[in-house]
Amino acid sequence: MDVFRATVVMTFRWILRDRVLHAILAVALLMILLVPALSTFSMRQVQELSITLSLSAISFVLLMVTVLLGASSVWRDIERRYLASVLTLPISRTVFLLGRFCGIACFIALCGVVLGAAAAVIISVSSAQYPSDIPIHWDKIGLALLADIAKYIMLASVGIFFSTVSTSFYFPFFASIGIYLAGSGSQEVYEYVSGQFGKEMGSVSVALFKAVYYLIPNFAAFDLKVPAIYGVPVLPAGLGLTFSYAVLYCAILLCVSSYTFSRRQFP
């Protein structure tokens, strides 16, 4: 347990002392600070727009942080020759990878919570200036933030997986972005292919689309912005399924990552 905890703490220190991330977080805070001013462009929905902009800004920043951390998680240690020092300590590669993942996941969660707290202040300020008929649903805003955090932790596991099979930074970086874009749109494509359009397509193509749909992470389920903004009810069963899916997907991907990383040679 000490070995695992030490790996998580070391990962956390690495992230906290990374100057690129300092810059990203500074930009994030600036973006959130701009929300009240930008929200006033909507004459009648200032509160709604401030919630939308805040959640979108947080989501964008979490995406940047996740892709950078996930893609560089293993690559950086290889590129700077840290792995020769660390993997020769009595730590299994699986524990090392798991520690890395948990450190990154903790930071994503912390980042989400800190930015969420800043956003809460900003949303309160905006809605106080121009009160809306719709009350602020803090619980649903919190839920939307939680879903976003879960989504990006899933994406981090994707980045770590690509990082374990690649020797460069660019492949995991761009592959993670590609998976993010594909995963965000896969539900719509699936519904499109499953409908009338699918009947006009060849069965092989439909099967291929569906296979990709099941293979890549489905991020659409984690988008709870609309319920957060307008207070639309969210079904607890659906939520449970969504979070269970995130846990299962991460677990499977980490098992595969551990397998590939354990077989990797470091000459």
Next chain:
Amino acid sequence: MNAIDIRNLSKTYRTRKWGRVDALQDLTLSVGKGEVFGFLGPNGAGKSTTIKTLMGLISPSAGTAQMAGVPVGDARCRMKVGYLPENPAFYDFLTAREYLRFVAAMFGMSPQETQAATGKVLGLLELEGAADRPIRGFSKGMVQRLGLAQAMLHDPEIYVLDEPMSGLDPLGRALVKNIIRDLKQQGKTVFFSTHITADVEVVCDRVGVIVKGKLQTVNAVHELLAAGVVGYQVQVTGLSDFSGEGVEVTVRGGGILELQVPRELLSLTLEKLGSRGAEITLIEPNRQDLESFFLEVVAQGKK
């Protein structure tokens, strides 16, 4: 049980153009407990491949290896091993002390043990002044010394050191040699690679020479040094002149005669000197050094 046991170890790399490189070929080697073993070879001979295989960074194509009786593929094997990589690099966003704490946690050391051991190794490697500075500001020699400090932190039974003297200034080299001698006195096993024969001569019990992935020879260093004696330098006083077949004589200041005596003529020469009443003040062997031996083995291995 040997500290290190390598049996028929081979490693083959596939190259991109369907070629293959035999980095290690059927290496069999044992290092006993308490032994200091020098692993000598030119660049690209397979020294680092052997060490990386021992440390689990590379899996062998064939053969087995054990350290402290545990197969090298098992992470537990490294519990009793201190490893210094070649040209080491450590998390440079950490300070030396933080890194040592991280290493201590990997070995399951308690906070008290960690504090005591950290202070001890930092002192031994003369890094106390830099202990709380980020590693990114360290010179190459300081990083090398930190590498040795982290290898010694948990007081392991076995040390595997890949080019431990690399990047060190003469003072640092002397420090490391002293540390290896101390480890030997404590009964620790040291397996270290180098291509500097002088290092082997000073600290090793045995030396193995590897060339092109094949172990060429394993010898006891004292035997090599004894076998390498080609003659003796003898200094005497009380004689104004001396002549003998095969003996070169030089007159030094202060009434000293210096004789270069071939190995096989030493007894005879000493008898002659004794009979003439000379006082012998110095007898020193002239030996072929390890470097000549090494170059000979490498030349044979490359044929």
